[in-house]
Amino acid sequence: MSLLKNVAVVSKECVACGCCENTCPLNAISVFKGLYAKVDLNKCVGCAKCQKACPASVISIEKKEVI
Amino acid sequence: MESKKTWHNYLWIVSALYLVLGFFNILFAWLGLICFMVPLLIAILDGSKTYCNKYCGRGQLFELLGGKLNLSRNQDIPRWLRSKWFRYGFLIFFMTMFFNMLFSTWLVFSGVRELREVVTLLWTFKLPWHWANNSTVSPWIAQFAFGFYSVMLTSTVLGLITMLLFKPRSWCVYCPMGTMTQGVCKLKHKDYITKENN
Ligand code: SF4
Ligand code: SF4
Ligand code: SF4
Numbered sequence: 001m002s003l004l005k006n007v008a009v010v011s012k013e014c015v016a017c018g019c020c021e022n023t024c025p026l027n028a029i030s031v032f033k034g035l036y037a038k039v040d041l042n043k044c045v046g047c048a049k050c051q052k053a054c055p056a057s058v059i060s061i062e063k064k065e066v067i
Numbered sequence: 068m069e070s071k072k073t074w075h076n077y078l079w080i081v082s083a084l085y086l087v088l089g090f091f092n093i094l095f096a097w098l099g100l101i102c103f104m105v106p107l108l109i110a111i112l113d114g115s116k117t118y119c120n121k122y123c124g125r126g127q128l129f130e131l132l133g134g135k136l137n138l139s140r141n142q143d144i145p146r147w148l149r150s151k152w153f154r155y156g157f158l159i160f161f162m163t164m165f166f167n168m169l170f171s172t173w174l175v176f177s178g179v180r181e182l183r184e185v186v187t188l189l190w191t192f193k194l195p196w197h198w199a200n201n202s203t204v205s206p207w208i209a210q211f212a213f214g215f216y217s218v219m220l221t222s223t224v225l226g227l228i229t230m231l232l233f234k235p236r237s238w239c240v241y242c243p244m245g246t247m248t249q250g251v252c253k254l255k256h257k258d259y260i261t262k263e264n265n
Contacts, residue, residue, distance in 0.1 A: 015154070031119075035256060055233070
């Protein structure tokens with residue numbers, strides 16, 4: 001069964017600074033191999049805390065289908 | 068829900084202390100080499116940006132000033148400032164100035180030039196530095212300290228300006244160390260970039 005919900009989406013301009021990782025209350029976002037931030041769609045609730053913290057403004061909150 | 072604080076959450080104190088110590092004795096500037104070596108070593112050996120994500124006191128300091136103390140306007144950073152062109156361009160510029168500083172140290176070491184007791188802010192403004200006690204060491208050791216402290220002070224000032232204007236950690240968007248360590252990780256994990264981030 002899939003679920004449509006708000007989640008964080010990171011664009012490829014991510015600078016891998018880790019600010020989002022340190023802000024997310026659910027540990028749903030983390031920097032992957034020093035390259036870019038990756039969101040765990042199952043954990044993310046789309047609260048936008050990471051979006052607010054991201055200094056590069058590369059996070060958007062979008063509706064996505066999550067399995 | 069705030070995660071429990073550990074020792075590395077307080078590294079901002081070390082960063083702040085570093086800047087203060089330079090006012091008392093410029094030779095403390097040498098300690099700044101740690102902030103150059105550790106992130107690079109972590110990126111090269113571990114292939115990660117753990118330094119930025121956990122251990123960078125400078126990033127924490129900006130977060131504290133801009134976030135907790137509310138000094139930041141919290142506005143989006145201009146697109147050009149986060150573009151690859153600017154980030155890598157700034158890295159090249161920064162490294163050029165860094166090697167220029169090493170060259171000045173070499174000139175003093177080889178006796179071609181005398182020690183210049185100035186800290187250069189933003190690569191332009193020369194501040195006479197009277198707080199320096201360098202009488203006990205070779206002139207080139209002091210010259211490197213002046214040069215290195217200039218680099219650290221300049222990047223702090225740039226970081227403070229962008230912290231005020233944009234978001235607390237805007238400096239992290241174009242920080243040469245951050246760009247360089249991400250670059251190293253990109254080289255180490257080429258497969259993941261082509262597969263997942265294009
Ligand atoms: S805060 Fe923004 S730029 Fe930094 S790692 Fe997270 S998504 Fe990337
Ligand atoms: S939107 Fe909220 S839950 Fe999702 S990654 Fe960002 S901070 Fe975490
Ligand atoms: S990008 Fe620079 S200032 Fe920001 S956390 Fe990394 S090393 Fe520190």
